[in-house]
Amino acid sequence: MPISASDRPAAGKRPKAAELVAAELRHQIVTGRLKPGDKLHPENALQAEFAISRPTMREALRILESESLISISRGKHGGARVTAIDLSSAASQVGVYLQIEGTTLQDLWLARTIIEPPAAGLLAVQRNPAALAELEANITAAREAAQHDLIRYADLSAEFSMLITRHCGNKTIHLFASLIYDIIRRQHEDVTARTSTKASVGKLREESLRSRQMAVDLMRSGNPAAVESFWRSHLEHMRDLVLAAYDGPVTIAVLSHPAGKPRLIGNVKRRARPAA
């Protein structure tokens, strides 16, 4: 029972001023009253609006900034701006949770093989021409990139999976797939800096490209079950290849180095006061 999510509201809880302000602004953002690109009032104006002091206001802004709902810039026309929606914050939170729980890379890949195939199946149900065209465009681009730009090839390969879940018609599934992929990607670029595992990867790329084309063909033919099971096999195959590069279970480590371990953050040189 203790694992349960965000238990009851915890009833009597001292709401802190900064959190209240952050909640209010967050509400205005998520309900659309503040749209991406909008500039918030400058700090002193916000202070006045909420009748709080500057440090408190800055705590509130820092919270929203850490949620990547706003981004703050300095300078004459600086200030807090509502950022375009992105899931980096959600990915961080999920990553932290999974890391504390000791989740392994294997675990993530298994989840991926569970989630992605049904999404592929949904594409076969809809048979949205635009989506299928986009998938095929990705394949041809990847086929070309495989000849001369392997980084771009890798990016396009990742993009292919994201295209599947993005067009499957379910936002939640797409979000989850994105989260999984985001964490897997960070993990890989942390451990092996995108080094092609071995030789004979050329054959592997060809095989992978053929599988993608096959999947699109099956989608076009409108057989969800076939698409789903085919794509599951493909993912399981890829998973085994990737995981074979590691010895045993690998627990993920999303937050490897805060910033090169600078023990002291502030400059200890107290301001020298240059003595006018």
Add this chain to the structure above:
Amino acid sequence: MPISASDRPAAGKRPKAAELVAAELRHQIVTGRLKPGDKLHPENALQAEFAISRPTMREALRILESESLISISRGKHGGARVTAIDLSSAASQVGVYLQIEGTTLQDLWLARTIIEPPAAGLLAVQRNPAALAELEANITAAREAAQHDLIRYADLSAEFSMLITRHCGNKTIHLFASLIYDIIRRQHEDVTARTSTKASVGKLREESLRSRQMAVDLMRSGNPAAVESFWRSHLEHMRDLVLAAYDGPVTIAVLSHPAGKPRLIGNVKRRARPAA
């Protein structure tokens, strides 16, 4: 392409002192150097350690608090403590993202019917006696609660699904299922305050209890495919019943009321400065 998660590190970026401190402490927490229950040093000690000022230190603490990694209490032996792991923060971030994207309740339920059945299937693969016993204990408790405590019955019903994903052996899947359920629950208690939809819910409860028992029996018999498809039917049935209570698509609204809309947070009564 613009949907992609947390793009490249954004290269040249001014790290703020508060964020650096928060990152450092967060790192110590997720890597286990600080365990749940541990007390952080008092504010002034932390200031000294990181060589920053009080407001900046407080900004950092506020960030970590908003991520529910620490909880701060006042009083003689108060201070910042590392909190037990919980996913409320991840749920909030995911909820905010989905709300901004205009996700509907239907979307969430569909995702649930995609994710949960494979988890049930995994239970049939493992046939872990302890897990199955826990599921049956939940059923008998729910059967009893159905007679005299409907709130407890509802909680146990929710718990049953969480037990499935918790014991399926995949932490990621369990997390996602928990997130979905957390948002669905918040949404329901926001719209209909857990009012039993109609009459004849007694029959519905019986039917639901039978389905759960049936699922456990299938798990015990060790037929993953059967469990998976049976549980999918059950969930789709439940989904249709629940969604029938709404007219059309319902976009979720996780952050309905920040705190009763108190426009001004601070007391405007500037301290009267009693004039020594």
Add this chain to the structure above:
DNA sequence: ACTTTTTTATTATATAACCATTTAATCTGG
């Protein structure tokens, strides 16, 4: 002896005033 109340040290919360830094617009000189 044990419970209840009061005190008190410790800690967080919040405000005010201040200086430093960054950035873009504007003014100036060639």
Add this chain to the structure above:
DNA sequence: CCAGATTAAATGGTTATATAATAAAAAAGT
């Protein structure tokens, strides 16, 4: 007409000080 210095507006950060809350310890009452 353009390049560089100036300036204005904004955030980043510090110090100092005052207030509120709370848990533990001490004191009082039964």
